[in-house]
Amino acid sequence: MAVGVTSVRQAADEEARAEVDVLNSRLEKTTQLTKKIQACLGRLEATGKSVRDVAGPLSGETKKLQVLGSNIEAVLTAIERLRQPADSKNDEEQIIRMGPDKAGLPNYLASIKRLNKALSDMKASNLRSTQQTVAELQRLVKLxxxxxxxxxxxxxxxxxxxxxxxxxxxxxxxPFPVLTQDKLARLGLMNSFVAGVYRQSNPAGAPQDSPIAKIYIEIRSQYLSSALVNLATASTSTAKKKNPDAIYRAGTNGIGTYAQAMEGLFVAEYENICNIFTREDWGPVLEATCQSSLVEFGRTLRELNSHIKAHLTTDCYLAYEIVEIISQLSNNLERRTGELKSSLAASLKPVRDTAKSSLAELLEDTKRRINSLQSLPLDGAPMPIVSETMQRLQTMVDFLRPISSIMVSLGDGGWKSAVSSRGGASDAIPSLASFDIGADGKEIFAHYCTDTIEALMMGLEARARLLLQKKPVMGVFLANSVVIIERMIQTSELAGLLQNRAGVLETWRKKAASLYADTCKDVSMHLFDVIHTSRSGGGGGGGRPTSGQGGAMVDSASILKSLSSKDKESIKNKFAAFNASFDDMVLRHKGYTMEREVRQMFAKDMQTMIEPLYNRFWDRYHEVDKGKGKYVKYDKSAFAAVFQTLY
Known part of the structure; x- marks a missing residue:
C-alpha cells in the first residue's frame, strides 16, 4: 500500500519537474526574444533619428517651395489681370472714339467706367512696366x-x-417751355457721370464749377438773357411819358410783364435743373444760371430808380408799384424754387429806399412849393397845389398794399424824419404777410394823409396872411381849399380811410368862416344903436325885438317920434352907411371866386348874422324916411331876397 503511494507521488513530481523545465525553456526563449526586440528597437531608434535629421530640412525647403509657388501663381494672376486692360484697350478705344452718339450712351458710359477701373488698378500696382499703359488709359479717359x-x-x-x-x-x-423728358434723361446721365468724377477729384469744389454745370450755365444763361432783354428795354422806355408832368398810372410801365416773364422762365429753368442735376446742386446752379439775367434786371431797376427820383412827385407811384411787383415775384420764386430771394432783394433795394424816402420828400415838396408862392389870387380862388396834393393822396390809395408795407416799416409818423424815411441798410424783402392791408397799415397811411392835409393848410394859411392880409379873402381862400380837399376825399377811396378823421377839416372850416365873418362884423356895426328913447306913445321903443317879431309889436313911428332930430339924423346916417357897406359886401361876395359849397356856406353865415340885426333895426327905424326909400333901401322881404342871390 505504501509502495503504491510512493510510486504515485514520484510520478507526479516527475511530471511537475518536466513542466518546470518546459517553462524554463520558454522563458529563456522569451528572454532571448526580448533582447532581440530591444536590439531591434535600438537599431530602429537610431535609424529614426537619422531620418529626422535628414527629413527635417527637407520639410522646410518643401514649405518654402510651396510659398514660392503660391507667390509665383499670384504674380502670374496679377500680371494676367494687368494685361487684361492693356489687351482690351483697343476695344475700349474703339468705343470711345465712336463717341456717345454712335456707341450708345449706356455703352459709352460703361466703357469709361471700365477704363477708370483699369486705370485705378494699374496705378495701385505701381509697376514700371505698366506706366505706358497707364498713360494711354489716362489719355482715353480724358478723351x-x-x-x-x-x-x-x-x-x-x-x-x-x-x-x-x-x-x-x-x-x-x-407755361414756359422746358426740355423734353428723353433729352433730360440723357443730359442727366451725362451729368451724373461727369459730376461724380468732378467730386472725386475736387471734394471741396463748388457744384456750379463742374464741367457739365459750366456748360449748362453758359448756354441757358444766354437763353434767359436774350429772352428778357426786350422786356428790360421796354420797362425803361415806358417810364418816359409824353407829358413829363403827368401822374404815373398803375400798370402803364412794362415792369409787371418783365416780372411775369422772369418768374415763368426761372421756374421752367428750375424744373430743367431738377431733372439734370443732383439735389444739392439745384440751388447753386439755378443762381448761377439766372445771374446774368438778374444783373440786367438790377441795372434796369437802377435806371427806373434814377427816373423816379428825377420825377418824384409824379412817378413815386412807380416806385410803389415796383416794390409790390418785385416783392411778389420774390415770394413766388422762393415758394416754388426756394432760391433767388436775396438776389432780388439786393436789386430792389434802391427802389424800395426811394419809395420809403418819397413819403417825407413829398411832404417837404408840398411845403417848399407853398413857400415859393409869390402871389395868391385876390379873389380867393384856390391854388392848384390843393387839388394836386389831394390827387397825389388819391393815387396813393391805388398802391395801398406796398405803401402799407412801407408805412409799417417806417412806423407811425416815421415820415416826419427825413433820416428815418431813407431806410436802413437791410436788403431784405418783407414776407408776404407784411403786404396784407391790415388795420395798422391803413391807420398809419390815414395818419400820413391827415399830416399832409394839415401841412398843406398850415402852409396856405401862412402864405395867405403874408400875401392877402385881408381876412375875408383869406377866409374865402382857405374855405375853398377845405371844400376841394373834402370833395376829393368823398369822391375817392380816401373816404373810407379818413371817415374818422374829419375833425382836421372841420377845424379849418371854422377858421375860414371866422375870417370871412370879419366883414359881416363891420357891416353889422351900423345896425347897433345906443339911442335911448322914452317909453311913451305906447311904443315900448326901448325894446329889442328879434327878427321873428313882426312890425305889429314895434311901432317905428312912435319910436322915431320920441327921438330928437340929432338922433333921427344918426339913424338916417346908420341906414345910409349900412346900405353902402352892405352893398359893398354883397358886391365883394359876388366878386370872390368861391366853390359852390363855400358860397352857400358863407351866404348862409352872412344871412344868419346880419338879417336878424337888420330886421330889428328896420322894425324900429324904417319910418325914418316915411317910406320914400331915401335912407331905408331894403324892406325885410327885399333884404332877404338879396341873400338868396348870394347862394
Missing part, C-alpha cells in the same frame, strides 16, 4: 470725358431755342 462734355453741349444747344418771345406765353397764359 472720353471731353467727348461726353461735348455731347452734353451739343445736345443742350440743339434743344435750347435761339430766340423766345415771352409775351406769347404770358398773353396766352401758357
Amino acid at each position: 472720353g470725358n471731353t467727348q461726353l462734355e461735348n455731347s452734353f453741349d451739343k445736345l443742350l444747344r440743339n434743344e435750347t431755342p435761339r430766340a423766345l418771345e415771352p409775351l406769347h406765353f404770358i398773353t396766352k397764359n401758357k
Whole structure:
C-alpha cells in the first residue's frame, strides 16, 4: 500500500519537474526574444533619428517651395489681370472714339467706367512696366470725358431755342417751355457721370464749377438773357411819358410783364435743373444760371430808380408799384424754387429806399412849393397845389398794399424824419404777410394823409396872411381849399380811410368862416344903436325885438317920434352907411371866386348874422324916411331876397 503511494507521488513530481523545465525553456526563449526586440528597437531608434535629421530640412525647403509657388501663381494672376486692360484697350478705344452718339450712351458710359477701373488698378500696382499703359488709359479717359462734355453741349444747344418771345406765353397764359423728358434723361446721365468724377477729384469744389454745370450755365444763361432783354428795354422806355408832368398810372410801365416773364422762365429753368442735376446742386446752379439775367434786371431797376427820383412827385407811384411787383415775384420764386430771394432783394433795394424816402420828400415838396408862392389870387380862388396834393393822396390809395408795407416799416409818423424815411441798410424783402392791408397799415397811411392835409393848410394859411392880409379873402381862400380837399376825399377811396378823421377839416372850416365873418362884423356895426328913447306913445321903443317879431309889436313911428332930430339924423346916417357897406359886401361876395359849397356856406353865415340885426333895426327905424326909400333901401322881404342871390 505504501509502495503504491510512493510510486504515485514520484510520478507526479516527475511530471511537475518536466513542466518546470518546459517553462524554463520558454522563458529563456522569451528572454532571448526580448533582447532581440530591444536590439531591434535600438537599431530602429537610431535609424529614426537619422531620418529626422535628414527629413527635417527637407520639410522646410518643401514649405518654402510651396510659398514660392503660391507667390509665383499670384504674380502670374496679377500680371494676367494687368494685361487684361492693356489687351482690351483697343476695344475700349474703339468705343470711345465712336463717341456717345454712335456707341450708345449706356455703352459709352460703361466703357469709361471700365477704363477708370483699369486705370485705378494699374496705378495701385505701381509697376514700371505698366506706366505706358497707364498713360494711354489716362489719355482715353480724358478723351472720353471731353467727348461726353461735348455731347452734353451739343445736345443742350440743339434743344435750347435761339430766340423766345415771352409775351406769347404770358398773353396766352401758357407755361414756359422746358426740355423734353428723353433729352433730360440723357443730359442727366451725362451729368451724373461727369459730376461724380468732378467730386472725386475736387471734394471741396463748388457744384456750379463742374464741367457739365459750366456748360449748362453758359448756354441757358444766354437763353434767359436774350429772352428778357426786350422786356428790360421796354420797362425803361415806358417810364418816359409824353407829358413829363403827368401822374404815373398803375400798370402803364412794362415792369409787371418783365416780372411775369422772369418768374415763368426761372421756374421752367428750375424744373430743367431738377431733372439734370443732383439735389444739392439745384440751388447753386439755378443762381448761377439766372445771374446774368438778374444783373440786367438790377441795372434796369437802377435806371427806373434814377427816373423816379428825377420825377418824384409824379412817378413815386412807380416806385410803389415796383416794390409790390418785385416783392411778389420774390415770394413766388422762393415758394416754388426756394432760391433767388436775396438776389432780388439786393436789386430792389434802391427802389424800395426811394419809395420809403418819397413819403417825407413829398411832404417837404408840398411845403417848399407853398413857400415859393409869390402871389395868391385876390379873389380867393384856390391854388392848384390843393387839388394836386389831394390827387397825389388819391393815387396813393391805388398802391395801398406796398405803401402799407412801407408805412409799417417806417412806423407811425416815421415820415416826419427825413433820416428815418431813407431806410436802413437791410436788403431784405418783407414776407408776404407784411403786404396784407391790415388795420395798422391803413391807420398809419390815414395818419400820413391827415399830416399832409394839415401841412398843406398850415402852409396856405401862412402864405395867405403874408400875401392877402385881408381876412375875408383869406377866409374865402382857405374855405375853398377845405371844400376841394373834402370833395376829393368823398369822391375817392380816401373816404373810407379818413371817415374818422374829419375833425382836421372841420377845424379849418371854422377858421375860414371866422375870417370871412370879419366883414359881416363891420357891416353889422351900423345896425347897433345906443339911442335911448322914452317909453311913451305906447311904443315900448326901448325894446329889442328879434327878427321873428313882426312890425305889429314895434311901432317905428312912435319910436322915431320920441327921438330928437340929432338922433333921427344918426339913424338916417346908420341906414345910409349900412346900405353902402352892405352893398359893398354883397358886391365883394359876388366878386370872390368861391366853390359852390363855400358860397352857400358863407351866404348862409352872412344871412344868419346880419338879417336878424337888420330886421330889428328896420322894425324900429324904417319910418325914418316915411317910406320914400331915401335912407331905408331894403324892406325885410327885399333884404332877404338879396341873400338868396348870394347862394
